[in-house]
């Protein structure tokens with residue numbers, strides 16, 4: 277195969293497909309389809325070797341991105357980023373950047389890059405004059421086949437979440453990030469690009485889809501769809517961990533029907549499993565640590581000892597504990613704990629399962645208060661003194677339900693009646 281006559285040098289982090297179009301244009305070909313045909317004449321050469329033969333000794337190592345969508349012209353990303361993160365179908369770009377320097381930035385070819393972090397505008401993927409979707413099969417790098425210049429068009433301000441995601445991804449392509457781009461904050465700045473993209477796809481997917489369905493993303497090559505996805509991922513990573521906490525609350529609130537369950541997997545669906553299985557490596561500790569903090573602070577379900585995924589401190593310091601444990605702490609039966617919840621003496625929640633069994637949880641701080649208060653529970657004699665009534669009068673109040681015991685013969689089978697001091701005092705006033 278003949279080496280092409282004009283062989284422009286690749287630019288740092290130039291799109292591989294963008295470079296090939298620049299190469300085809302410089303050599304007078306009508307489109308990349310011509311180069312595709314040229315490579316096909318050399319059946320022994322595949323992948324990078326085929327493209328390498330076109331440019332002879334010109335080094336292609338600076339290029340990034342996968343070349344797809346052609347019969348023979350194929351290349352995997354020289355930087356090793358998995359192909360499914362690349363958008364080979366529909367090119368997108370920042371008009372201002374392209375007008376300033378006419379080459380295709382590799383980061384524009386990443387599906388989740390939807391904004392220009394320098395100009396803070398949405399990337400474009402169609403022609404503003406003829407409205408046709410942009411294609412890699414066009415004749416010129418900087419113009420639509422209708423003749424319109426791609427750099428000369430109106431743009432739309434990008435949403436902050438999209439800019440944040442694009443900024444992070446772009447920063448891993450630029451050796452020196454342009455001025456005015458704030459550094460990515462910990463813990464995200466410790467992630468490799470592939471890991472960062474995996475986190476974005478995971479969080480963006482759950483922010484957009486039903487919690488029980490595994491993440492399914494279709495049509496992300498369309499910039500309009502990718503924008504709403506990137507915005508959701510950007511929101512989830514915003515002001516860490518605030519945006520992530522909002523997402524976790526959203527995962528639960530979206531599915532109120534499951535909220536009667538006491539199990540983490542039912543509250544959070546596959547998210548919970550994926551978090552610990554797919555994101556089990558060290559670099560993702562921040563995701564799991566923050567999930568654990570969220571559970572400790574906000575989850576009203578009960579954390580069983582069997583939740584081995586959580587640290588011992590989370591399990592023992594969890595704000596919500598089981599009815600049985602609460603009963604043991606108070607020295608009363610489980611049914612009594614339910615009654616305390618119903619009477620407002622404990623803050624808790626009760627659910628009835630399909631089999632008719634009552635389950636629920638109690639907030640630890642209210643249990644501690646009740647334990648302290650329990651020492652002050654009054655006997656019948658003490659209650660009578662507070663109320664200044666006879667034994668007969670006390671039994672009349674008991675029978676009428678005005679004086680409500682918390683312990684005693686008809687309550688938990690104990691021989692001595694006990695009453696909550698504050699309730700008796702209230703009755704006396």
Ligand SMILES: [Zn+2]
Nearest residue numbers: 370373392395
């Ligand atoms: Zn730009």
Ligand SMILES: [Zn+2]
Nearest residue numbers: 403406420422
């Ligand atoms: Zn056009």
